[in-house]
Amino acid sequence: MANSTPGLERCDVLVATGPGQAVAATGVAPITLADLAQFRPIVGELVVEPDGWGVVGTPTNFYATAVTHTMDGELFDAPIEVRWTPTAYVFDYGDGTTETSDASGAAWSGTDESWTETATSHAYAERVDVTASLTVVFTAEVDAGGGWFAVPGTLPVGAPPVSVKIFEVETVLTNGDCMxxxxxPGCG
Incomplete structure (x- = not known):
């Protein structure tokens, strides 16, 4: 990859200035996110509970499965490890509502928690079929054998979109078992 900073040349040498910190040696350009293009982070998926559908006015649960992970490879002919860490999640619920969160959300645990509001849930206002999406914002750290150092900037990566069907439910009081x-009364 060509260097865009005049007078600086690419090199696989960095000078450690302390734990987790490094600076480019004189005449050496620092590693950028563009340099890490071959190490595309694993974004995971957007999960919608219950199973890709919801009910008008009731929380539909959304969560991301992206996790911190490392990748091995080469950069400038030197072996390196890249650690990708998700730091933000942009949930687009498909109805014009988006939410940015530092939490990935979590699955409902058990039937007692189903249909309860979570940090990343969304209640739809009307019966509609939507396509929800997720963008995970990653930071990167690199280790070329001398310890981890942060690469400046963030990288937003989109997860595959998910179709969500929202239903409208009406409840009726009955006098006994309709089956x-x-x-x-109320069964018919």
Whole structure:
């Protein structure tokens, strides 16, 4: 990759200035996110509970599966490790509402938690079919054998979109079991 800074040349040598910090040696350009293009982070997926559908006015749960991970490879003919860390999540619920969170969200645990509001859930106002999407914002760190150092900037990566079907539900009071007595009041 060509260097865009006049007078600086690419090199695989960095000078450690302290734990987790490094600076480019004189005449050496620092590593950038553009240099790490071959190390595209694993974005995971957007999960919608329950199973890709929801009910008008009731929380539909969304969460991301992206996690911190490392990749091995070469950069400027030197072996390196790149550590990608998700630092923000942009949830686009498909109805014109977006939310940026530093939390990835989590699955509902058990039936007692189903349909409850979470940090990343969304309640739709009307019956609609939407396509929800997720952008995970990553930071990168590199280790070329001398310890980890941060690469300046962030990298937003989109997860595959998910179709979400929102239903409208009406409840009716009945007098007993409608399967056993279909002619009971409210069963028909």
């Amino acid at each position: 056993a007595n279909p002619s009971a």
